[in-house]
Amino acid sequence: MNFELSQDHKVLQESVRDFVNKEIKPIAMKIDEEHMIPDALVRKMADMGFLGSYLPEEYGGAGLDMLSYAIVIEEVSKACGSSGVLISAHTSLASGPIDTFGTEEQKKKWLPALNTGEKIGCILLTEPDAGSDAGAITTSYKKEGDEYIVNGSKIFITNGGYLGTGVLFATHDKSLKHKGVSAFIVDLQSPGVVILKHENKMGIRGTYTTAFALDDVRIPAENLLGQEGQGFKIAMDTLNGGRIGIASQALGIAEGAFERALAYSKERKQFGKAISELQAIQFKLADMYAKIETSKLMTYKAAWMKDAHLNYTMESAMCKMLASEAATFVTKEAIQIHGGYGFICDYEVERMYRDAKITEIYEGTNEVQRVVISKALLS
Amino acid sequence: MYLDLTEEQKLIQETARDFAKAELEPVAAGLDQGDDRTPMLANLKKLADLGFMGLNVKEQYGGTEAGVIAFSVAMTEIARACASTAVTLSVNNMVCEVIQSVGNEEQKTKYISKICSGEYAAGGFALTEPGAGSDPSSMATQAVKDGEEYVLNGSKIFISSAPYAGVFVVWAVTDRDASKGKGISCFLVEAGTPGLIVGKEEKKMGQHASATNEVIFDNCRIPTSALMGKLNDGFRIAVGELTGGRIGIGSLGLGVGLAAMDYATRYASERSQFGQKISNFQAIKWMIADGCTELEAARLLLMNAAYRKESGKSFAKEASMAKMFATEAANKACYSALQMLGGYGYTKDFPLERYARDVRITSIYEGTNEIQRVIISREILRNIN
Numbered sequence: 001m002n003f004e005l006s007q008d009h010k011v012l013q014e015s016v017r018d019f020v021n022k023e024i025k026p027i028a029m030k031i032d033e034e035h036m037i038p039d040a041l042v043r044k045m046a047d048m049g050f051l052g053s054y055l056p057e058e059y060g061g062a063g064l065d066m067l068s069y070a071i072v073i074e075e076v077s078k079a080c081g082s083s084g085v086l087i088s089a090h091t092s093l094a095s096g097p098i099d100t101f102g103t104e105e106q107k108k109k110w111l112p113a114l115n116t117g118e119k120i121g122c123i124l125l126t127e128p129d130a131g132s133d134a135g136a137i138t139t140s141y142k143k144e145g146d147e148y149i150v151n152g153s154k155i156f157i158t159n160g161g162y163l164g165t166g167v168l169f170a171t172h173d174k175s176l177k178h179k180g181v182s183a184f185i186v187d188l189q190s191p192g193v194v195i196l197k198h199e200n201k202m203g204i205r206g207t208y209t210t211a212f213a214l215d216d217v218r219i220p221a222e223n224l225l226g227q228e229g230q231g232f233k234i235a236m237d238t239l240n241g242g243r244i245g246i247a248s249q250a251l252g253i254a255e256g257a258f259e260r261a262l263a264y265s266k267e268r269k270q271f272g273k274a275i276s277e278l279q280a281i282q283f284k285l286a287d288m289y290a291k292i293e294t295s296k297l298m299t300y301k302a303a304w305m306k307d308a309h310l311n312y313t314m315e316s317a318m319c320k321m322l323a324s325e326a327a328t329f330v331t332k333e334a335i336q337i338h339g340g341y342g343f344i345c346d347y348e349v350e351r352m353y354r355d356a357k358i359t360e361i362y363e364g365t366n367e368v369q370r371v372v373i374s375k376a377l378l379s
Numbered sequence: 380m381y382l383d384l385t386e387e388q389k390l391i392q393e394t395a396r397d398f399a400k401a402e403l404e405p406v407a408a409g410l411d412q413g414d415d416r417t418p419m420l421a422n423l424k425k426l427a428d429l430g431f432m433g434l435n436v437k438e439q440y441g442g443t444e445a446g447v448i449a450f451s452v453a454m455t456e457i458a459r460a461c462a463s464t465a466v467t468l469s470v471n472n473m474v475c476e477v478i479q480s481v482g483n484e485e486q487k488t489k490y491i492s493k494i495c496s497g498e499y500a501a502g503g504f505a506l507t508e509p510g511a512g513s514d515p516s517s518m519a520t521q522a523v524k525d526g527e528e529y530v531l532n533g534s535k536i537f538i539s540s541a542p543y544a545g546v547f548v549v550w551a552v553t554d555r556d557a558s559k560g561k562g563i564s565c566f567l568v569e570a571g572t573p574g575l576i577v578g579k580e581e582k583k584m585g586q587h588a589s590a591t592n593e594v595i596f597d598n599c600r601i602p603t604s605a606l607m608g609k610l611n612d613g614f615r616i617a618v619g620e621l622t623g624g625r626i627g628i629g630s631l632g633l634g635v636g637l638a639a640m641d642y643a644t645r646y647a648s649e650r651s652q653f654g655q656k657i658s659n660f661q662a663i664k665w666m667i668a669d670g671c672t673e674l675e676a677a678r679l680l681l682m683n684a685a686y687r688k689e690s691g692k693s694f695a696k697e698a699s700m701a702k703m704f705a706t707e708a709a710n711k712a713c714y715s716a717l718q719m720l721g722g723y724g725y726t727k728d729f730p731l732e733r734y735a736r737d738v739r740i741t742s743i744y745e746g747t748n749e750i751q752r753v754i755i756s757r758e759i760l761r762n763i764n
Contacts, residue, residue, distance in 0.1 A: 001381060001382060001383065001384060001385070001388070001448055001682060001686055002380060002381040002382075002686065003380065003382070003682070003683045003686045003687070004380065005380060006380065009380070067380065262759065262760070262763060263763065265760075266760065266763060276756075276760050279753070282752065282753065282756035282757075282760070283749075283752045283756065285755075285756045285759055285760070286700075286703075286751070286752035286753075286755035286756040286759070287752070289700070289755060289756075289759055290680075290700045290703060290704050290755065293680065293683075293697075293700055294676040294677075294679070294680055294700075294704060295676075297676070297679035297680060297683055298675070298676055298679060300380065301382055301679060304380050304381075304382050305382075315675075318672045318675060318676070321668075321672060322672060322676055369668070370661075370664060370665050370668035370669070371661075371664065371668075373667075373668035373671065373672060374658075374664035374665070374667045374668040375664075377644060377667055377668070377671055378644065378647075378648055378658050378664075378667070
């Protein structure tokens with residue numbers, strides 16, 4: 001047993017940290033205020049290899065492992081939760097399934113542009129009436145010649161507004177529930193892809209969260225991902241990996257808030273001494289730190305298991321649930337330690353609190369994570 | 380990063396698990412309800428024969444030299460069946476480790492092997508006093524030098540295994556004028572030394588088979604060679620050694636929590652209400668998911684602390700986090716598990732009420748969880764500025 005990061009992972013961590021401190025930290029507040037991650041930053045992250053960390057080098061990826069991916073998202077999210085989820089949704093939810101389930105031709109065609117950031121990836125799964133119950137999607141497809149025609153609507157699509165490359169889920173017969181679902185690679189510049197709105201959100205305001213109408217969208221037959229009817233399985237497998245990304249994002253947000261709360265507690269004086277000398281504050285710091293450390297261990301473990309090709313379904317659900325609940329707890333306490341200042345936008349912990357909340361909801365609500373965990377235990 | 384156990388560690392885990400199932404589980408309920416602890420003492424001897432009393436102790440002194448991770452996984456497996464046996468094991472290992480780390484060669488050779496071999500059923504760790512719990516430096520027991528001897532006077536409380544311990548590690552004030560914590564020394568006192576009186580046994584909520592006694596020193600004379608470590612260095616020794624003990628207690632808590640969750644999970648998949656298994660209800664699934672996730676997280680914290688200790692890295696913060704988190708997760712797991720069994724959980728026909736009583740002390744002893752939080756925050760705050 002060895003809990004140390006390898007030299008390669010440590011070097012990566014350092015270089016991501018330097019990049020984040022220089023390029024992201026100074027503009028994180030602006031990203032939140034302006035509801036926009038500057039394109040220049042997306043390009044710089046792509047140049048650093050953040051958008052294809054664990055994808056194979058032969059398709060333009062960085063050829064690293066899942067643990068590296070977790071480290072990248074964690075470090076980025078310490079400064080900016082929006083940028084963290086952009087990477088996570090792009091990599092785990094679009095490039096990931098194409099790499100895992102795609103044919104050689106599909107990988108060659110789609111992955112290089114995703115890995116270089118020329119196209120930003122997203123997953124089109126959720127619908128107004130199919131959230132936690134992903135098998136209930138109604139977006140339909142039918143085959144016509146060498147094309148699939150897709151109709152329906154998709155909501156809450158992270159990165160959707162970039163109109164890059166999507167992995168889309170649709171059914172040919174909704175009465176078959178999840179057995180009727182297939183997955184497709186879709187170019188979101190295609191005719192019939194209509195942006196209905198960009199959501200206005202509590203947090204991660206720098207990311208696009210887009211609602212689409214799909215109106216007779218024509219997808220070439222060669223874009224079918226995996227086999228027909230295999231879509232639900234692809235979705236579940238994809239979300240498994242994605243949960244490690246979201247856990248890393250949540251972990252980073254928690255660490256960012258903790259760093260600020262810790263520094264503030266040493267500087268802030270009340271009753272003639274630094275508030276860090278008061279037990280009420282010390283105990284908050286201890287509880288926050290223990291939750292962070294726990295989440296980190298579980299997140300790294302899930303990544304390590306995926307890298308070791310072990311079954312990591314339960315661990316990815318556990319790390320997502322633990323890390324997201326740690327993030328909401330830690331950011332809440334970070335505000336409390338800052339007192340009234342914590343409620344003011346200048347101190348950033350209020351943004352982190354807003355950013356943290358979504359991690360308990362997306363990529364499977366924590367209620368769904370508990371279903372996954374208990375199912376694994378009871379079987 | 381590599382997070383699997385080695386083959387040797389797996390073997391120790393399995394040995395502990397098999398022994399717990401075959402020897403400890405059948406007698407655990409009886410030990411909890413009766414006064415006769417003979418079966419536990421017999422099992423302690425067998426565990427000594429298996430090499431479980433000095434898992435992180437060098438072979439030359441009779442230990443197993445298997446490391447801290449092995450110690451942790453063994454503790455967890457033993458505690459799944461019997462927390463009283465487990466706590467005795469934890470304290471014995473800790474006493475062996477204290478002697479190994481600060482004792483002189485003669486002390487090491489003489490005492491460690493007796494605990495490891497089972498010749499001594501147990502070792503005692505006599506630190507706590509009525510007026511010195513979380514604040515051990517305020518202790519009042521004194522050791523006054525008189526020629527070639529020290530004379531001990533004072534009283535210790537909450538001393539585990541006192542009636543059957545062969546040797547006690549005893550802390551006493553040797554310099555009354557020194558500033559707080561600077562005038563305490565550490566001694567080895569053999570059971571049966573005149574003036575060492577094992578006092579009343581506490582009646583406790585749980586862990587009944589493990590004796591918890593007052594230990595009184597009434598003009599107890601010990602040779603100067605009984606001093607362990609440097610004179611007036613005792614407080615540092617106590618604080619240092621408790622750190623390793625926390626991994627033991629955290630692992631013990633984890634074992635009790637796992638036992639409770641395992642039992643309740645099996646029960647839930649058999650028990651029917653409203654025409655279906657209660658494991659079909661989300662109210663029950665949530666308790667299972669939360670309980671098992673927290674225990675798994677606790678295991679990782681414990682393994683990380685054990686790994687750091689084994690690798691010679693600092694581990695005070697990690698051991699405190701693991702102890703605090705594991706014992707709180709275990710308390711919560713026992714509470715939920717008992718709830719899952721409903722009224723049956725409250726009866727003595729099922730082990731849940733015993734688990735719930737046994738686990739309660741784990742967030743108190745070996746440093747209350749409040750003290751763990753003091754340590755954790757102190758370590759964090761020390762590292763900035």
